[in-house]
Amino acid sequence: MTSSLAVAVVGANGRMGRAVCAAVDGAADLELVARLGSSDSIDSLAGGAARVAVDFTVPAVAEPNVHALIDAGLHAVVGTTGWTDESLGRVRDHLAEANAARAGEPGAEDGPLGVLIAPNFALSAVLAMTFAQQAARFFESAEVVELHHPDKVDAPSGTALTTARHIAAARADAGLGPVPDATSRQVDGARGAVVDGIHVHAVRLRGLVAHEEILLGNPGEQLTIRTDSFDRSSFMPGVLLAVREVVRRPGLTFGLDQVLDLG
Numbered sequence: 001m002t003s004s005l006a007v008a009v010v011g012a013n014g015r016m017g018r019a020v021c022a023a024v025d026g027a028a029d030l031e032l033v034a035r036l037g038s039s040d041s042i043d044s045l046a047g048g049a050a051r052v053a054v055d056f057t058v059p060a061v062a063e064p065n066v067h068a069l070i071d072a073g074l075h076a077v078v079g080t081t082g083w084t085d086e087s088l089g090r091v092r093d094h095l096a097e098a099n100a101a102r103a104g105e106p107g108a109e110d111g112p113l114g115v116l117i118a119p120n121f122a123l124s125a126v127l128a129m130t131f132a133q134q135a136a137r138f139f140e141s142a143e144v145v146e147l148h149h150p151d152k153v154d155a156p157s158g159t160a161l162t163t164a165r166h167i168a169a170a171r172a173d174a175g176l177g178p179v180p181d182a183t184s185r186q187v188d189g190a191r192g193a194v195v196d197g198i199h200v201h202a203v204r205l206r207g208l209v210a211h212e213e214i215l216l217g218n219p220g221e222q223l224t225i226r227t228d229s230f231d232r233s234s235f236m237p238g239v240l241l242a243v244r245e246v247v248r249r250p251g252l253t254f255g256l257d258q259v260l261d262l263g
Helices: 013-027 058-069 086-101 123-138 157-172 230-245
Strands: 004-011 030-036 053-057 073-080 112-118 141-148 193-195 198-204 210-218 220-230 249-255
Touching: 004 013, 004 157, 004 230, 013 030, 030 112, 030 220, 030 230, 053 058, 053 230, 058 073, 058 086, 086 112, 086 141, 086 249, 123 157, 123 210, 123 220, 123 230, 141 157, 157 193, 157 198, 157 210, 220 230
Parallel strands: 004 030, 004 053, 053 073, 073 112, 112 249, 141 198
Antiparallel strands: 141 210, 193 198, 210 220
16 A cells, blocks of 8 residues: 655645645545744754645745754745745755765665745646637737735746746747837826736735736737636645645746646
8 A cells, every 4th residue: 555645734724724724634645744834944854744835835944944943854835926936046056966866875765855836836826827828829919917815925926927927928938029008198007017028917805815816909809818716615626636646747847737738
C-alpha cells in the first residue's frame, strides 16, 4: 500500500488556509501533519514528517517563507501572489544551490526539491489564461478586467498580471504593434494599469470572490473569455494537483498550466 504524502499548511488560519486544510484532510492519498499560523516558525518543520508545504499567506512574507521552506528541506506549493521576475529568480537560484548541496546527503532519496508557484489554482482561470494567450495574436485590441472581494490586499491580481503578460508576449511573437488607444485626456487611473502594453482594470466589490474578463476585439467582433470562482472550493482541485505534482518537478515551476496536459 502506498503511504500518504505528508503536507503542512502555512497560513492555516486564513480563509484559503482553512480551505486547503479541509481539502488535504479529505484526500485519501494526502495527510495533513502541520498547520502553521502567522506566529509559528517555518523552522519547526525541518526534520519533521511533512514533505510538502502549501503557502497561502500574504505577499510581504511569501518569498521569505519559500526560502525558509527550501532551507527546511520541503517542497513548496505557493498560492500567495506578488511575485516579480527578480523574486522568482532568487527562488530559482536558491533551489539550484539547495539541490546541488542536497545530492548525496541524508534525505536525498526523496529527490531534489521543487517549488510550484501559481497565480491561480482554479482550473477555469488557468484555462482562461491559456485560451487568451492562444487567441491574442488574432485580435487588434485586448484588455483585462479582474474583479475581487474588497479584502484582497493586492491590485491588480496576480492572475490578471500573468494574463496580461501572456497576451503581450503572444502579440509580440505575432509581430503586432501597440493596442490602439487615442486617449489623450483622462482622470488618473481611468484607463487602469498598463502591463506590458495591456490595460488591466481592478474592481473591488463586496459579494465577489475571484473573477476575470479578458476582452479581445477586432473591427465588427469581440471575444470575451470570463472565469468566475464563486467559492474558495473552486481552487482546491488545483491545489491538490500541485501538491501531488511538485514532488516530481525539481526546481521552480510557475503556473498550474505547466502541470496540465494542454498541448
